[in-house]
Amino acid sequence: MSTPEVRILAAGSALPGQPVDNAALARRFNMDTSWEQWVDAFIGTRSRHLAVDLESGEVRSSLAELAATAGQRALDSAGLRPDDVDVMLLGTATPDQLMPATVNMVAERLGIDGIPTYQLQSGCTGAIGALDLGRQLLRTGEHRTALVLGGDVCAKHFDVDFDLKTMAPTELVNVVLFGDGAGAAVLTAEPVADAAVVHSIVNRLTGLGRPPGQVVDWYGQANRRTDAPALQEDYKAIERLVPDMAVEVLKELLAGLDWCDTDVDYLLAPQLSGTMTARIVKELGLPGAEEISCVAEIANIGNAAPFVQLERLLPEMAPGDRAIGIAIESSKWIKAGFALGKV
Missing domain, CATH: 3.40.47.10 (Thiolase/Chalcone synthase)
Incomplete structure (x- = not known):
């Protein structure tokens, strides 16, 4: 079977x-x-x-x-x-x-x-x-x-x-x-016509030996019982590492599916911030791909972002179209992505 x-x-x-x-x-x-x-x-x-x-x-x-x-x-x-x-x-x-x-x-x-x-x-x-x-x-x-x-x-x-x-x-x-x-x-899992197929997903922990880029404690800034910061972020490390990690995800997805750069019609880039997303898109180097982004108007919404991007993407995809989505997590450095195709 x-x-x-x-x-x-x-x-x-x-x-x-x-x-x-x-x-x-x-x-x-x-x-x-x-x-x-x-x-x-x-x-x-x-x-x-x-x-x-x-x-x-x-x-x-x-x-x-x-x-x-x-x-x-x-x-x-x-x-x-x-x-x-x-x-x-x-x-x-x-x-x-x-x-x-x-x-x-x-x-x-x-x-x-x-x-x-x-x-x-x-x-x-x-x-x-x-x-x-x-x-x-x-x-x-x-x-x-x-x-x-x-x-x-x-x-x-x-x-x-x-x-x-x-x-x-x-x-x-x-x-x-x-x-x-x-x-x-x-x-x-049903063979529904006119639906986007999930061809591949990458989900890799890559944090061995790397200090966390972001630490979020159990308590929050608004309900504190300690003077220690509830949330810390090494933004310099994020600026340095995230674009390279995004490129690594793109290369792995393309190689696994035997796709070329020019085969990608839509790019769902990591939604870190307006400036960082623009930098990552430039680093990825997919000039023929239409960017699907939401971070400039609704900010970094964490785990909601890929679904907002998908909500915008799916009605736009025509038969034969291909899309790549990428997300990077800075806590202990996780790189992830997926590839879709409209049959």
Whole structure:
């Protein structure tokens, strides 16, 4: 019996609240115009959606709420119901609680029960890890339809009363770098016509001997019981290493499928920041590929980003089109990617 191909039927996403631009952040935290200019030039991200209200500090959206909305939108787009799903996976770095697992609270909201559920805790590559596991489960023949989710809500790290002027640069960058959101994709092992086939997925830990580029502790900036920083990021190391890692993923995917650079019609580049994504796209050197990016308008939304990109990509793909998606995680240096083709 041959191994079935796995296809992506549809994708969906959900973002909390209205977009918050750099000027609004500057006003809320009493930062001068030079700070706003620094964000525009150094980060290159214009706005983001936040699960926390900037004025009151109230958390308005949980990851479970956003993921359930994204999952329902993906199912609706695929023409399926929640009871059509027979395996469910979530990739996130920021679960709502340690227990119960957020994936199970999403299932509760969708009315899903009696199926296997999996939650993968990881940074920006968690979504691709979830896609990888979902694909492997479908290829066994034991499952037919997978709902794969990814998302992050950083409310616990967003303290609306903190004085940003006292923050070290390694902490300050995270205030403007990240946004909140969730995404989902529906995978099937059925031979559905006009659906994108997942040809290959790369998911590699490459952190042996490398110090972490990002450390996120259990407590958050907004609920602290220690003076130690809750989140640290070695942005210089990220700038140095991530573009090369992205090129490595691209080369591995192309070689594994015997594709050439010119065979790629769409590129879903890592969504770190506006400036970093532009630099990575240039390093990847795929001049004939159309870039599918969202980071400039909704910021780095972690594990939700690949699904937002897929949501934009899938309606654009024509028969014969090929796409490459790449994500890099700086925590302990994970490189990941996938290749799709429209049959």
